[in-house]
Amino acid sequence: MKPRRTLGEPGDLEGFPTAAVPVRLVRVCRGHHGTWYFSSDGSGRFDVQPEGTCYFATDDYAALREASRLGPVSTAWVRDRELRTVKPPAAQVAHTTHARAGRFGLTNELITAVPYSLPQLWATAFRDLGVDGIQHLLRHDQRGLPSGVSLFGKPGLQRRSAGQARPLTREMLVDAGVTVSDPPHSTVLRIIE
Secondary structure (H helix, E strand, C coil): CCCCCCCCCCCCCCCCCEEECCCCEEEEEECCCCCCEEECCCCCCCCCCCCEEEEEECCHHHHHHHHHCCCCEEHHHHHCEEEEEECCCCCEEEECCCHHHHHHCCCHHHHCCCCCHHHHHHHHHHHHHCCCEEEECCCCCCCCCCCEEEEEECCEECCCCCCEEEECCHHHHHHCCCCEECCCCHHHCCCCC
């Protein structure tokens, strides 16, 4: 028997619960990339078009787990990235973990559904509702907290404060439950011609 999908397409979302965006957001970025990049190519879970979506977490732990997808990651991956903390603009977001969200047919499958077409339909419906983004669970954060914030905006890189940057360290990732692997030494490699 094939399991039935419980998350359907969004219906009328008038009255959906909202919340103010948290005052501090965190994002893992490549050192040479800007913080405020709004994805609109469909590769992100909540990408909306023709606008874009910028993905954040509410704390370091969630940002590290989500960016690494729990790894393992290489030492080069760690060296190439930094943790950025920003103060976002005042905004209202759809509060998908609020108890009333279930009345609109929303389930936690919103953050696990693959492919992303259904979550993107929900994101578009939230944008059409007039909110500035979504506060949601994160797939790789097992704590069950609404630690993800996805903000809508003009697609591409936006000129806003890059925030406070901190280099990533192996210890930060290990503390978040992510494995960091060193590249193998040349003496253990076998070259096949």
